Amino acid sequence: MTNPVQPDEWLKRLEARSRAKQETFMDGIAAKLGRERVRTRPKHPFRGAPDFWKEFQLPIEDRIRQFTANFEAAGGHVVRVKNRAEASTFIVDKASEMSAGSILINDEVELSTLNLASSLPDAIVRSWNEDQDENWRAVASRSDIGIVMADYAAAYTGSLVVTSSPAKGRSVSLLPTVLMAIVPVDRMVTRLGEILVRFDEAGREQLPAGIHFISGPSRSADIENDLTIGVHGPGIVFAILVDDDSDA
Amino acid sequence: MSAAEKGQTVKERARDALGNDFLRSAVRFTTERLRLGKKLAAEEHGNWDDxxxxxxQIRLHTIAHLDYYLNEFAENARANGAHVHFADTAEEAVAISLEIAKHASAKSVVKSKSMVSEELHLNQALDSIGVEAIETDLGEYIIQLANETPSHIIIPAIHKNRHQIAGLLSREAGEDLPADTAVLAGFVRTKLREKFLAADIGMTGCNFAIAETGSMVLFENEGNARMVTTVPKTQITLMGMERIIPSWSDLEVMATLLPRSATGQKLTVYMSGITGPRREQDADGPDQMHIIIIDNGRSLQLGDPEFQELLNCIRCGACLNACPVYRHIGGHAYGGTYSGPIGAVLTPALKKNVAEWDDIANASSLCGACYEACPVKIPLHDMLVYLRRRKVEAGRGNKAETLGMKGFSVVMGNAKRYRNVVRLGKLGQKLVVRNGEIRARIGPLKGWNTYRVTPELPKDSFRDRWSKVEQELYSESAPMNPEVADRLSKLMDQRKNGGHGQ
Incomplete structure (x- = not known):
């Protein structure tokens, strides 16, 4: 396909067309609703969950119990450890048990202090985006295990949350066969809404490109309602709850 | 091309479906599983009606101010670096998609499940310019290989058994695959992984779009929507213009209602909020992101008091699972992109061509189970009645029915005429009554008697006995208890004021 128009020029032309169309589109909506265009923010009296729900808070031990029950019911695994050293031991043991040949970790301080490369001399351990010229999506797709820090977790739905940044790939929690997520317990809240409201408070400009809630292994029931695990994303998912995530 | 466009009637399509034993039991089993899952999830969560x-309320508010919120979303999405497009019609949306595909010099497009894309018949359009479109949801991939359309909004391949699926996938694999779910899913994982990594464009629908931050939100279980929005260089989101919610806080309500209503899950395995293309230093996510906002008949519902609430739909499929008609005939009998009660209303509403789709509005018992199941309380059963009324008002009613109704009013409007007609009937039925039953499938009794039996007209009818009954009633009955009489007269007064049920 030959393309005589420069990409930037083409996109500019598209944008001009879109902006013109946007006006007629919105005018059309207002006309059908039988009123003038609404140009100031309307009062939204029903924002968010019902009020009784916003009060709902569980103590930390109940949160951990509920998260564990929900995550396991969805087919995930949960382990609880005292500190980062125990987390490291758990990961090393599991990786050896599964004979993992390649491990991809997000480029985060907490993860680099696990010292996985020295503890697993037979595996290739790489950090996301450590080399700008690498095709990191392909690396992630070839990796046996992806390891991430969870930004948040919600007990009521059994979900952990990962967000993207230059150091934190969306692919790391998605493309490897096994996902291990470290969840410092002080990042665990009761309800989804406690996490979601932070994105409202942060505002558009502060949001990362990808925010992902993960509630277990990838699954499908599309063949005769027969549950299949790991159809596209990781089929084995560990949430490693860490009581004390300090460096010491 | 859908069945309806081939010119079959809903009756003919339903007859095909009823003749397919596997389809019937599969649809029954699946809908029952999903319906029960929803019931348990709603009970466990509690305060479901609140x-x-x-x-x-959130959906009503957003749609009532759609021009504001949609405009806000478009501005914020642009500020995030996404390219926003508006399409009045399916054709316009297709044209924009093809233009983007050409500029990306695309050879293949990986797609995650999107009902909007089914509306557009986009796969055929991409194929016509030499671009391969690959559905990546397991169920959608299966029916794409079979060259069919989805029969359920949540479980698209509900109508295929594992042997049929093994056959389709074996053809793709070039070797015989056993009819074992794990093996079949494993093959699809490997096969589609190559496709994800090679694709130039990823294409998704959009469950919700957040006005205040210009983000779009996707719910899924397999991870293919994440693949499609993470791996390819160019991403296209197809979004119905009504998918908007104001804020992330409002998403909590939708995230509570949608997965529980769809499958009984507390949350789908993945819920992703995507805000613009990848940031400059990010090593994955699309370089270029396009959001195509599509009308295609949706705005026709705005300002229509009977149908505006259709735009509140969050596409969970709960009304399908609750519907006694859907549970018998499955999705294909409806003949459009959307099936079940929501499809019966949405299809003619989007196209404003009640005449062509009128038989779908009749494929309902008006029992209201769809309304009971709906997580945003859309009165679908009322809308089905409005559709039927509009059809009759537009003079497109059934001629025989109109004639019948006129005859009925002539006969019933006059006591003497009624008496004469009943007398005639008593004489006439002697030809067809056997043992007190009429089984002949003739004339107006054909439809009824195909599945049921009509009792004969009684020799001594209530009407015949009335004068005697009346005498007995008034001579023997004691005067009414004053309390009861008072209550009854109050009830009668209430009824005069419109008789609203409790």
Whole structure:
């Protein structure tokens, strides 16, 4: 396909067309609703969950119990450890048990202090985006295990949350066969809404490109309602709850 | 091409479906599983009706101010670096998609499940310019290989058994695959992984779009929507213009209602909020992101008091699973992109061509189970009645029915005429009554008697006995208890004021 128009020029032309169309589109909506265009923010009296729900808070031990029950019911695994050293031991043991040949970790301080490369001399351990010229999506797709820090977790739905940044790939929690997520317990809240409201408070400009809630292994029931695990994303998912995530 | 466009009637399509034993039991089993899952999830969560009401209010508010919120979303999405497009019609949306595909020099497009894309018949259009479109949801991939359309909004390949699926996938694999779910899914994982990594464009639908931050939100279980929005260089989101919610806080309500209503899950395995293309230093996510906002008949519902609430739909499929008609005939009998009660209303509403789709509005018992199931309380059963009324008002009613109704009014409007007609009937039925039953499938009794038996007209009818009954009643009955009489007269007064049920 030959393309005589420069990409930037083409996109500019598209944008001009879109902006013109946007006006007629919105005018059309207002006309059908039988009123003038609404140009100031309307009062939204029903924002968010019902009020009784916003009060709902569980103590930390109940949160951990509920998260564990929900995550396991969805087919995930949960382990609880005292500190980062125990987390490291758990990961090393599991990786050896599964004979993992390649491990991809997000480029985060907490993860680099696990010292996985020295503890697993037979595996290739790489950090996301450590080399700008690498095709990191392909690396992630070839990796046996992806390891991430969870930004948040919600007990009521059994979900952990990962967000993207230059150091934190969306692919790391998605493309490897096994996902291990470290969840410092002080990042665990009761309800989804406690996490979601932070994105409202942060505002558009502060949001990362990808925010992902993960509630277990990838699954499908599309063949005769027969549950299949790991159809596209990781089929084995560990949430490693860490009581004390300090460096010491 | 859908069955309806081939010119079959809903009756003919339903007859095909009823003749397919596997389809019937599969649809029954699946809908029962999903319906029960929803019931348990709603009970466990508690205060379900409060949540439904909250969901309804958020949707009502957003649609009532759609011009503001949609405009806000478009501005914020642009500020995030996404390219926003508006399409009045399916054709315009297709043209924009093809233009983007050409500029990306695309050879293949990986797609995650999107009902909007089914509306557009986009796969055929991409194929016509030499671009391969690959559905990546397991169920959608299966029916794409079979060259069919989805029969359920949540479980698209509900109508295929594992042997048929093994056959389709074996053809793709070039070797015989056993009819074992794990093996079949494993093959699809490997096969589609190559496709994800090679694709130039990823294409998704959009469950919700957040006005205040210009983000779009996707719910899924397999991870293919994440693949499609993470791996290819160019991403296209197809979005119905009504998918908007104001804020992330409002998403909590939708995230509470949608997965529980769809499958009984507390949350789908993945819920992703995507805000613009990848940031400059990010090593994955699309370089270029396009959001195509599509009308295609949706705005026709705005300002229509009977149908505006259709735009509140969050596409969970709960009304399908609850519907006694859907549970018997499955999705293909409806003949459009959307099936079940929501499809029966949405299809003619989007196309404003009640005449062509009128038989779908009749494929309902008006029992209201769809309304009971709906997480945002859309009165679908009322809308089905409005559709039927509009059809009759537009003079497109059934001629025989109109004639019948006129005859009925002539006969019933006059006591003497009624007496004469009944007398005639008593004489006439002697030709067809056997043992007190009429089984002949003739004339107006054909439809009824195909499945049931009509009793004969009684020799001594209530009407014949009335004068005697009346005498007995008034001579023997004691005067009414004054309390009861008072209550009854109050009830009668209430009824005069419109008789609203409790």
């Amino acid at each position: 949540w439904r009401e909250r969901g309804r």
